[in-house]
Amino acid sequence: MTLWRERQPLILASQSAVRRSLLANAGIAVETIPADIDERAIQQSSGLTQPGEIAALLATEKAKFASAKHPGRYVVGADQTLALGARLFSKPADRAAAAVQIGQLAGQTHELHSAVSVAKDSVPLFSHVSVARMTMRRLTSNEIAAYIDEAGDAVTASVGAYQLEKTGVHLFERIDGDHFTILGLPLLPLLDFLRSRNLLAV
Numbered sequence: 001m002t003l004w005r006e007r008q009p010l011i012l013a014s015q016s017a018v019r020r021s022l023l024a025n026a027g028i029a030v031e032t033i034p035a036d037i038d039e040r041a042i043q044q045s046s047g048l049t050q051p052g053e054i055a056a057l058l059a060t061e062k063a064k065f066a067s068a069k070h071p072g073r074y075v076v077g078a079d080q081t082l083a084l085g086a087r088l089f090s091k092p093a094d095r096a097a098a099a100v101q102i103g104q105l106a107g108q109t110h111e112l113h114s115a116v117s118v119a120k121d122s123v124p125l126f127s128h129v130s131v132a133r134m135t136m137r138r139l140t141s142n143e144i145a146a147y148i149d150e151a152g153d154a155v156t157a158s159v160g161a162y163q164l165e166k167t168g169v170h171l172f173e174r175i176d177g178d179h180f181t182i183l184g185l186p187l188l189p190l191l192d193f194l195r196s197r198n199l200l201a202v
Contacts, residue, residue: 002027002028002029003026003027003028003200003201003202004027004028004029004030004199004200004201005198005199005200005201006029006074006199008031008072008073009028009029009030009031010023010028010029010030010031010073010074010075010076010199011030011031011032011033011066011067011070011073011074011075011076012030012031012032012033012075012076012078013033013034013035013062013063013065013066013067013075013076013077013078014032014034014035014062014076014077014078015032015034016078016184016185018163018165018183018184018185019078019183019184019185020032022180022183022185022187023076023185023187026187026191027202028194028200033066033069033070033075035061035062035063035065035066035077036065037058037061037062037065039058039079042057042058042061043057043058051081051082051083051088051111051113052081052113052115052129052131054079054081054088054113055079055080055081055113055114055115055129056079056115056117056127056129058077058079058115059077059078059079059115059116059117059127060077060115060117060119060124060127061077062077062078062079062117063075063076063077063117063118063119063124064077064119064122064123064124065077066119067119067120067121067122067123068121068122071121072120072121073120074118074119074120074194074197074199075118075119075120076116076117076118076190077116077117077118077119078114078115078116078117078184078185079114079115080112080113080114080115080159080184081112081113081159082110082111082112082113082159082160083110083111083113084104084105084108084110084111089101089105089110089159089160090159091156091157091158091159092155092156092161093156094156095148095153095155095156097156097161098148098155098156098161099141099144099145099148099161101160101161102136102139102144102147102148102160102161102162102171103139103141103144105136105160106136106137106138106139106144106171107136107137107138107139108135108136109133109134109135109136109174110133110134110136110160111131111132111133111134112131112132112134112160112177112181112182113129113130113131114129114130114131114132114180114181114182114184114185114186115127115128115129115186116128116185116186116189116190118190118193118194125193125197126190126193128186128189128190128193129186130177130178130180130181130186130189131177131181132175132176132177132178132181132182133175133176133177134160134172134174134175134176134177134182135172135173135174135175135176136171136172136173137171137172137173139171147167147168147170147171148161150167151163151166151167151168154166164182164183165183
């Protein structure tokens with residue numbers, strides 16, 4: 001059963017299983033086709049420094065890239081940045097880098113900026129950025145090591161070295177923000193847009 005009214009599924013220009021699951025669980029027929037773009041090069045050439053603006057740019061570029069290759073299809077792009085004050089974080093390269101990141105975030109409040117964009121035929125139709133504030137517990141080096149041992153290589157899959165929907169929840173003492181924003185897809189604004197285009201049955 002699907003609430004999606006188009007003959008062809010919505011394209012998600014991301015390899016994120018979490019984002020795909022959010023869309024599928026909302027009753028949307030979805031096909032995953034990751035956008036092969038050089039995110040760091042696009043960010044650097046843009047000159048943007050604000051995390052929300054960077055996330056919006058990358059989400060839009062992903063949607064445009066994938067929609068150019070699939071004419072007539074609606075494409076969703078998404079991106080998320082993590083900022084601690086003025087400093088932006090990227091995905092850790094390995095477990096050692098993950099331990100360093102968690103050590104830097106421990107006892108601090110950082111922000112997740114999650115952006116979603118929709119494009120069709122290379123034309124951006126919609127863009128939205130939501131922000132969540134995440135406060136990590138103060139953590140000892142032994143606690144960080146125990147977490148990384150439990151989480152395994154998954155610590156390199158997400159910026160900040162955590163996945164809140166899994167064991168990463170143990171790192172936090174306070175969370176202020178929308179659940180979907182934290183997972184990397186501002187779902188409610190996206191659904192509102194899709195309804196405005198008469199793409200959903202509900």
